[in-house]
Amino acid sequence: MNYLEHIGKYFLMLGQVFKRPQKWNVFREMLFREIEDLGLKSLGIIMFISFFIGGVVAIQTALNVDSPFIPKYLIGFATKRSMILEFGPTFTSVILAGKVGSYIASSIGTMRVTEQIDALEVMGVNSLNYLVLPKVIAALFFYPLLVLIAMFLGIFGGWAAGVLTDLFHTVDYIDGLQLDFNPYFVKYALVKTVLFAFVIATVPAYHGYYVKGGSLEVGRASTEAVVWTSVSIITLNYFLTQMLLG
Amino acid sequence: MIEVKELHKSFGTAHILKGVSTEFEKGKVNMIIGQSGSGKTVFLKCLLGLHVPEEGSIAFDGRIYSKLDIDKKRELRTEIGMLFQGSALFDSLTVEENIMFPLKMFASQSKKEMLARVNFVLDRVNLSNSNHKFPAELSGGMQKRVGIARAIVMNPKYLFCDEPNSGLDPQTATVIDNLIQEITEEYNIVTIVNSHDMNSVMEIGKKIVFLKDGKKAWEGSNKEIFITDNEVVINFVYSSNLFKKVREIYLNESKL
Numbered sequence: 001m002n003y004l005e006h007i008g009k010y011f012l013m014l015g016q017v018f019k020r021p022q023k024w025n026v027f028r029e030m031l032f033r034e035i036e037d038l039g040l041k042s043l044g045i046i047m048f049i050s051f052f053i054g055g056v057v058a059i060q061t062a063l064n065v066d067s068p069f070i071p072k073y074l075i076g077f078a079t080k081r082s083m084i085l086e087f088g089p090t091f092t093s094v095i096l097a098g099k100v101g102s103y104i105a106s107s108i109g110t111m112r113v114t115e116q117i118d119a120l121e122v123m124g125v126n127s128l129n130y131l132v133l134p135k136v137i138a139a140l141f142f143y144p145l146l147v148l149i150a151m152f153l154g155i156f157g158g159w160a161a162g163v164l165t166d167l168f169h170t171v172d173y174i175d176g177l178q179l180d181f182n183p184y185f186v187k188y189a190l191v192k193t194v195l196f197a198f199v200i201a202t203v204p205a206y207h208g209y210y211v212k213g214g215s216l217e218v219g220r221a222s223t224e225a226v227v228w229t230s231v232s233i234i235t236l237n238y239f240l241t242q243m244l245l246g
Numbered sequence: 247m248i249e250v251k252e253l254h255k256s257f258g259t260a261h262i263l264k265g266v267s268t269e270f271e272k273g274k275v276n277m278i279i280g281q282s283g284s285g286k287t288v289f290l291k292c293l294l295g296l297h298v299p300e301e302g303s304i305a306f307d308g309r310i311y312s313k314l315d316i317d318k319k320r321e322l323r324t325e326i327g328m329l330f331q332g333s334a335l336f337d338s339l340t341v342e343e344n345i346m347f348p349l350k351m352f353a354s355q356s357k358k359e360m361l362a363r364v365n366f367v368l369d370r371v372n373l374s375n376s377n378h379k380f381p382a383e384l385s386g387g388m389q390k391r392v393g394i395a396r397a398i399v400m401n402p403k404y405l406f407c408d409e410p411n412s413g414l415d416p417q418t419a420t421v422i423d424n425l426i427q428e429i430t431e432e433y434n435i436v437t438i439v440n441s442h443d444m445n446s447v448m449e450i451g452k453k454i455v456f457l458k459d460g461k462k463a464w465e466g467s468n469k470e471i472f473i474t475d476n477e478v479v480i481n482f483v484y485s486s487n488l489f490k491k492v493r494e495i496y497l498n499e500s501k502l
Contacts, residue, residue: 022351023351023352026350026351110337111336114334114337115330115331115332115334116334116335116337118294118296118330121296122294122328123326123347123348123351124319124320124321124322124351124352125351
């Protein structure tokens with residue numbers, strides 16, 4: 001199948017996903033389950049990675065800024081900017097594409113090859129709406145929160161690294177954080193996150209839903225889902241940066 | 247009653263169903279048999295609406311499926327119960343949640359009423375007290391029985407079973423066969439079973455449709471299949487020595 005056909009099929013799938021849920025209380029139940037599976041269960045890894053990424057950015061900046069003419073507060077400034085503009089939204093989304101993307105593709109793919117999706121269809125359930133819509137809504141609402149936590153912990157991790165290594169002082173770091181703070185950058189990061197969240201929930205769902213074969217094909221679909229989700233995020237990031245900041 | 251007229255279905259250049267016509271009546275277990283690749287599963291999936299045939303029609307008590315709008319199709323599907331080959335139970339749900347699922351989606355009952363109905367059907371398939379087990383904790387036979395319970399929980403008018411005995415020991419297979427027959431007669435529903443198991447065919451097949459190369463090669467009852475002189479059916483059904491002997495005995499006894 002060529003790429004255009006895949007893109008067309010993906011948008012046709014979205015047409016089925018975005019329909020009114022057949023039963024609101026079932027949808028609500030699924031939504032809470034997805035918030036737990038896709039959001040809360042990703043909290044640990046996001047907190048861990050963003051804390052250390054912030055630390056590494058701060059240390060790298062400090063080690064590379066050894067000229068006495070460059071003020072130390074630039075370390076805090078660079079860490080803040082990096083975490084808010086890129087590491088928070090984009091890096092977190094790529095991590096989620098790996099963790100959540102493979103989970104979505106493999107769980108829906110397994111349902112497909114074990115005829116559970118056929119069972120839903122035979123019952124008269126719109127399987128795409130039932131399975132994918134709660135994932136999309138959960139991701140759209142929860143991932144911005146995850147990214148805000150990642151930004152905060154990254155910046156905190158940068159400060160902790162400075163204090164532990166004695167490369168810079170808390171006062172300089174906080175000065176850097178306060179310097180030229182632009183709230184629009186946070187808004188920009190959240191807009192990006194919402195779009196990435198949509199990609200993270202729908203692209204793997206597409207790969208899982210249309211899988212054919214057995215467990216080997218489910219594994220392949222899962223890998224393809226992670227690759228295409230990451231590619232989509234990186235490409236989308238490029239255009240969004242140009243559109244929103246350019 | 248389900249009436250099928252001149253059903254054609256292709257996948258690319260492969261013409262799988264080549265004009266199959268037949269009828270399936272209420273209160274009877276209808277069996278579809280045939281070699282692997284004869285089009286049985288495609289035929290069943292066309293009846294279920296999972297495949298769209300290129301030509302022909304399927305009428306459920308006079309309602310032609312292809313002419314119904316999407317809402318009417320969904321409504322009709324709530325009258326269908328299906329037992330899948332691998333049971334197709336939802337892994338993440340317990341037995342109780344699996345059976346309650348169609349009720350939650352389509353019935354407007356209180357939780358108490360739904361639970362009562364779930365317990366009733368579980369009792370009907372002899373699986374009381376398994377409510378809180380997950381599918382992975384059940385044996386193959388128990389999973390099939392849960393599958394049957396889920397299929398009948400909405401009081402369906404049509405029950406479809408895809409290879410209900412595959413992977414089961416002969417004793418459990420007989421239990422499943424008897425259960426399917428009892429439910430069909432008790433609720434007076436149209437039951438269609440896709441099977442390879444000749445034991446089931448002989449035991450419960452009140453009507454048998456034999457498919458070969460995408461065409462209906464023969465149809466009749468489980469009594470008629472003993473006396474048919476159709477070579478294709480004889481070669482398929484009586485391929486084992488045991489069944490050859492059974493047929494000989496049946497024919498000899500009939501002569502006497």
